[in-house]
Amino acid sequence: MINSEDILSKLEKRLGAVGTGVKKEHVGTVISNNDGVITADGLARVQMGEMVEFTMGERGVVLNLSEDSVSISLLEGGTNIREGDKVKSTGKLLSIDAGEDLLGRVIDTIGNPLDGRPKIKKGKPMPLEKIAAGVIERQPVDTPLKTGIKAIDAMIPIGRGQRQLIIGDRGLGKTAIAVDTIINQKRKVKGKKRVICIYAAIGQKQSTVSQVVDKLKAEKALDYTIVVVAGASDPASMQYLAPYAAVSIGEYFMEKGEDVLIVYDDLTKHAWAYRQLSLVLKRPAGREAYPGDIFYLHSRLLERAVRLNDKNGGGSITALPIIETQASDISAYIPTNVISITDGQIYLQPDLFNLGIRPAINPGNSVSRVGGAAQTKAIKSVSGKLRLELAQYNSLAAFAQFGSELDESTTKQLERGKRSVEILKQPQYSPLPESLEIVSIWSVTNGFLDEIPVEEVGRFEAELHEYVKTHAGKLIEKLDTGDKPDEKTLGELEKIVSEFKKGFK
Amino acid sequence: MNKTFLKQLIITSYKKNELNQDRILKIADRLNRKDLKKYIKGLRMAEKIRTVIVETPIDENIETKRHIQKIYADKKVVFKKNPTLMVGSKITDNDDIVEMNLRNSLESIVESIGENYD
Structure with missing residues (x-):
């Protein structure tokens, strides 16, 4: 029998903890709105990477702190923001709510569902920017991550916790390798943990993403996969943050001891989005107009792929970044950057593709620096x-x-x-x-x-x-x-x- | 006109912690349109830093005025009547706004219910 006195006393306790009605806000005023970047004055105590909110509820993230003003990149909407509008700081760094409810869902960079299904339950807020695990917290990569592709599992094996780059020109099957790897995780390996997959679509066409999602659904792989989408028509800030959102979600599962596979498709478009954002923020341009910290953009992302030791839960994040080359030029700026960061690469060659050798993997130019340690005997x-x-x-x-x-x-x-x-x-x-x-x-x-x-x-x-x-x-x-x-x-x-x-x- | 010079001009525009009209007009006469816009913006910012705006739904009383003036001893306190505030007040000190009213309490309750119940 439910005791009404109990219910009322519980409710009163909750109300007491709700708030005293004092609201403190730290505000600024919009000075200008250019190309998705808002310049505002005030906000003297705002942090770099902090989320801010505008009058109509639009959200942005602080990306530049100057003496007299602050530059904010919009995460959504923004066409109604005018000079003189108020912007307030939220006091929170940009984060995404992660939880089991995300499995099987298609979401955007800030966690809004895109698949037309019910609202996602509030999960644990995971910061988008985080320092990667240190040396002491890690253990060597020694557990295979099976792709199910003979050429890779035999000659360029991938281990759980490794970063393996997939590089090649457009249309050679880079996404196909990644999707096949995700589908193969459906297979349960005795004695090994399940692998949760996260597919981060950065700057992709919506039609391409839709095809990938449909295929995963058809192969019953979507049940253990999360798709984070920042499409070609999304703001550059969303495209810039999407991989970080994906790895933050991955870290939620990794901290619980799970193994996670994250596919970044692709980091070339990610670099383009960051270049666009940096140029609008008037940051100094370097080689090929990329900002000076373009290497750091990818290194800090990929360093978060890690195999934790048993003391820290034993979980892992395996990263499969994808880079699109132009005319097979792997000595270009972004490809060389990412090659130097990752633990190996799978190089796809157009000649092989045209000869009907698919997957068009060139075993001579491909390598896995983990090697045999990531293979079964x-x-x-x-x-x-x-x-x-x-x-x-x-x-x-x-x-x-x-x-x-x-x-x-x-x-x-x-x-x-x-x-x-x-x-x-x-x-x-x-x-x-x-x-x-x-x-x-x-x-x-x-x-x-x-x-x-x-x-x-x-x-x-x-x-x-x-x-x-x-x-x-x-x-x-x-x-x-x-x-x-x-x-x-x-x-x-x-x-x-x-x-x-x-x-x- | 660089930032240092602009700061100097703004400091000069004040006399005994109040804006001095004569000085401002003298300075304004010597500036071109572009610099004048910067100067005006600088003055607005300076005034914003030095001023605290207190909004209440009712007319202020002398006790309250004295009390608030004591808290913000180094600033100018301006009182405004704002009937939209439900049983409370709002204090704006440069970039910081502190709002205490019944509406916030009700909004907090709604937010809490939304977070804790499906």
């Missing part, structure tokens, strides 16, 4: 030879173009290389479990595909996968454990592949 044992064989094949293939007669071993190497290249091709939205990756790579490196015509390799692989799943379920389970396959397992694998090959037409 299983895949490490089969893929060790692959990178070297491909490098040898590429140099031989150039030589063979001259049409001279080749000896038997060279011809064999060339044929093996062609089949290795073919086996590494993979359709979009089809990430593979580790067991099937091992089956494919082991088959090609041990010569089981040497008699198969190159154009039939794709079909061979697809049918082999089906055959192994149907006839060797226990073998699949053994391979999925990640342990180095023993002689017995390798024997079983050899048997099953040989059986299939006999019946392959």
Whole structure:
């Protein structure tokens, strides 16, 4: 029976804690409104990065503090703001509310839902700007983050807590790699924590973002993904802050001990937005008109990708920043900056894409500085030879173009290389479990595909996968454990592949 | 006209802590349009720093006036009547505004309910 006295006394207690009716405000007056940047006087005690509010409720963030005035970048609206309008400080640094309710949602930089679904419950405010975890709080990256893409998991492995750059020209499949990686996290790996994914769309077309969201929904990957959108039509300030909002949300989950994957798509547009903002704020322009702290813009963002030690919860943030190059120029300003910050890069090449090699990954120019530490023993044992064989094949293939007669071993190497290249091709939205990756790579490196015509390799692989799943379920389970396959397992694998090959037409 | 010179002009415009009309007119006659605009803006800012505006819904009484003048001893206190304030007052000191009224209490209650209940 509900006691009305209890309810009333609780309500009275709450009212007592509500407030005394004294409101203190720190205000300024708008002097000018140019290109989304408001100059205001007053606000003498406002902090850098503090949120301010205008008369009609529009919000902005303080980005410049001068002797007599303050420059505020608008986060929303702003066409009604006129000279003489009042602006008040909120006393809070820019932050975003993070919580479990964000999973499966599409939001903007300041946390407003964009997917037409109900309002998001208020969560823990996470500051957008934060100093990254120190050296003592970290531990080395030693847990794989499986992308499900053979070329990456075998030769350029990514670990949880790593920053791996995806770089290439437009239209080569950079976003496709990121989306496939997110979809692959649907697969539960025994003994490993789930991976929460955050896709930060910066300066992208709304149609592109919509396609990505639809695909994630169709693959049931949206349930563990948060999409933060600052599209091409959003103010430069929103585009500038979007990646920081994404990493702040990631830090909320990381602090609870979870593993998080954040895709920044893409940081080139992020740099453009920051350049635009800095020029409007009249900050001195440097090389290519970028402001002097353009490196710091990305370094402080990417440093927040971290693997925490067990004392600090053991969580991690893995970052997949994307950079779009122009005419494959990886020696340009922004690409070189980000390459020097990240722990490796996946380089996509237009020649390979045009030849039908998709994903168009150039294994020669791609590297993972974490390397084998981010691989299970299983895949490490089969893929060790692959990178070297491909490098040898590429140099031989150039030589063979001259049409001279080749000896038997060279011809064999060339044929093996062609089949290795073919086996590494993979359709979009089809990430593979580790067991099937091992089956494919082991088959090609041990010569089981040497008699198969190159154009039939794709079909061979697809049918082999089906055959192994149907006839060797226990073998699949053994391979999925990640342990180095023993002689017995390798024997079983050899048997099953040989059986299939006999019946392959 | 640089900022230092403008500051000097503004200090000179005051006599015994009050704006002196003669001095202001003399200075204004010697300035071009652009500098005059800066000068006027500077004077407004200076006056804003030196003035405290107290708004109440009713006419002020002498006791209250004396009390507030004691708190802001180094500033000029101006009293204004503002009937929109519900049972309270509003004090504007340069960039800081302190508002005490019933409306704030009601708004706080509404905000608290909104935060704590779905």
